[in-house]
Amino acid sequence: MSPTPASVVARLNVDLGERSYPIIIGNDLLTDIELIRSLPGKRIAIVTNTVVAPLYLEHLSAGLQAAGKQCVPIVLPDGEEEKNVENLM
DSSP: OOOOOOEEEEEEEEOOGGGOEEEEEEESGGGOHHHHHHSSSSEEEEEEETTTHHHHHHHHHHHHHHTTOEEEEEEEOSSGGGOSHHHHO
């Protein structure tokens, strides 16, 4: 079975003036090194939780680092009540 090519499904922009940032949704985006390199900035925050991090964080970080990005993982406790700004700081 051959790998599925990367494809962007949607592009969104969070408009915060100087702090704006893109959200790109798609399939196999970690294989699109040029797409990752085109993202603004050198550092990328990866916000995840204690359930998802063991499954995907290492693979995600490796893909981003291969494209020259510095990863800043933020691992929150699991649960809806943990999704708040206080836990990010």
